Amino acid sequence: MSNTRKRVAEDAAPSKKKHKKRKANFQENDALDAELGINTLFGRMDSQLLADHLAQKLTRFGSDLSPVEISDLTISANSIQDTTSWQEPRTLDKLPDFLEKFSEDPESLVKAPKKHGSPHTLIVAGAGLRAADIVRAVRKFQGKDNLVTKLFAKHMKIExxxxxxxxxxxxxxxxxxxxxxxxxxxxxxxxxNLQRLVVDASHIDQKKRGVMDMKDTMMPLARFLSRKEFTQRYVDEAKPVALLFY
Known part of the structure; x- marks a missing residue:
């Protein structure tokens, strides 16, 4: 190859990369529904795509971590339950229906395990205000002996x-x-008694950012989801924990 043709090829390579990046950004931006306040991509991602998405975010925000540390935070595709069969918008008002659909026994959602402080469902949000909204949305499952519990810093002290x-x-x-x-x-x-972990993934704020779009929320989420107490049970047939992204 002549020097001139070589230079042209080298100049074209970054251009192709930029084009791909612009295309990816366009596709992601196109999926952001500001009116509903959701990123519709999560409704179309199966287990493998979700695992890839998490891995990309880890690579982006975990640049200060070693490859081993990144590996420890990585969630495999077979740990994630596929929820692409859910065709409704992943808005707050639809969350109770989503929980019922992906529960083997929907009626069990209104019952609490006998052991105190041992929920069957944990819903993880990026911020306290959003978590408070979720509490209100799923309060239909609350009863006299079955609390929907606020487990975030805002409003309540840890004590x-x-x-x-x-x-x-x-x-x-x-x-x-x-x-x-x-x-x-x-x-x-x-x-x-935990049966399911639900990540509030689709929600976006006024700046169109979700829980995985900011280092301050993505990295704590990754550390939480990759705890051994969970990872061992994502694939445990005897006592499984379903990992769901809403």
Whole structure:
């Protein structure tokens, strides 16, 4: 190849990369429904695509981590339940229906395990305000002996949450990764009866950012989802935990 042709080829390569990047950004931006406040891509991603998406975000935001550390935070495709059969918009008002659809026994959602502070469902959000909205959305499952519990920093001190979990039965807990980790590690939040982890993935804020679009929310989420208590059970047939992205 002549020097001139070689230079032309080299100049064209970055251009192709930029074109691909622009195309990817366009496709992602096109999926953002500002009116509904959701990223519609999550409704079209199967388990493998979700795993790839998580891996891309880890690579982007975990640039200060070693390959081994990144590997430890990676979630495999077979750990994620495919929810592409859900055809409704992944908006807050549809969340209860989504939970019922992907529960083997929908009626069990209104019941709490006998053990205090041991929910069957944990819903993970990126921020306290959003978690508070989710609590209100799933309150239809709450009953006299079945609390929908606020497990995030806003509104409640951790001491209050510890007391609540130790003294009450709860079927559904809604929280942020950091506070959930703290409650697990201090023993107040039991995972013995956990059946499903639901990530509030589709929601976008006014700046069109979701929980995986910011380092401050993506990395705590990755550390939470990749805890051994969960990863061992994502693929455990005897006592599984379903990992769902809403």
């Amino acid at each position: 209050e949450q510890v007391k609540l979990l130790k003294g009450k039965k709860t079927g559904i807990g809604v929280g942020t990764p950091a506070r959930l980790i703290e409650l697990i590690e201090n023993g107040a939040l039991s995972l013995d």
